Amino acid sequence: MPPPPPPLPERISAVAVLDDPARRALYELVAQSAQPIGRDAAAAAIGLSRSTAAFHLDRLAEAGLLAVEFRRLSGKTGPGSGRPAKLYSRAAGELSVSLPARHYDLAGELMAAAIGESSASGEPVLEALARVAAQAGRAIGAGSDDLGSALEANGFEPREQGDGGIVLGNCPFHRLAQAHTAVVCSLNYQLLCGVAEGVGDTAHTIIADPDAGECCVRAVPGADSPQ
Template sequence: MTPLVANRAAALALLGDPIRRALYRLAAEGDLTRDGASAALGIPRSTAAVNLDRLTDAGLLVAEFRRLTGRSGPGAGRPAKVYRVATTELVASIPERHYELAAELLAAALERAERDRMPVREAVAEEAFATGAAVGGGHDTLEDALDACGYAPAAGGEGDLVLENCPFHQLATRHTPLVCGANVELVRGLAAATGDDREPVLAPREGRCCVEIRARKDAAEQRRSARYPAQ
């Protein structure tokens, strides 16, 4: 996996945290200080500082020290650390889309196919799984990882998950076999990295992502047995 895709995956993992996501959105609205972030979100200043610096280390924000009074010299006060967004490409859309992630994934797959002399679709599948694993490694649960990627997971029956949103909707509409194949491999990577034993499968349905996550049959049977014990 290329560094560009790895950086994108790390950014998605970071923004999966609600506090960091809120801080990023505040910084997108204008210069943000630690005190301002603390007041806006009602969190301790130390918490704001740690998370702002993590976003800066990931390249999502840039920081500089500046005297906010506009004065200099003795009595002007200490400079404050001011944060602003490093790029506008990660500002969320509604419904949430991540076309830049798809572009990076497909470009990396083409490079892999040429380098390793392998079929393009096989390279796409491998890059998609690796990207999902990189994103999933930053989350405790599959649901959190899916939410960070914009899939909007919702509970189905018997432990299943349906994905209410496709983050690659337009691409999936125009290039369905290629993009949906990448989609299911990316979700499989998320599941593997979060240790979730449910199975992502292709299950196209109008108005939703083409992928669903199905509980293994044995696990579903155990839940039914617990709910309706034999008389």
């Protein structure tokens, strides 16, 4: 299962860093280079002063878009070899912003895992998908404080109802669910059942409800909910 993305405000701030044309040009230069690039080379390639290039490169690194390393370009070591150069390369992590929140990467990970396990064991792929989705949900729930915060952190936009139930204002798998409704809604149901189990929520029962709102699943008051 892919790691959870950084909070939305952090991702928006990182993308906003690229709004500056010079910064965007430096990012593209570094991203397209097979080798890490130093400040002097970057400044010369873009036509900026070294200090300006350094400022923008460091800003990109602070935003998590570039990785930094220090290395002596001459290959010499010891006294007189000079200070190591600061070199920049594209950061290994991925960054995406979608509004409303979409998590197609999670759906892809679960489907790929299910296909792999089905191929290895002979288990029907839809059964494997239900199992791995529930496992992923339990892991998400185990790392959350409560059901509402787990749903919020994963883009479901939970909305509490007067009866203690929860409807979901967003489907993170919307486009997939439109094209492959039965498969994706089943995945979603098993995932959220796992989330509720992992977080230890006994006040709600997860049910499939295609008419619940923007998502085909909702949480209704369970046996342990306050009356």
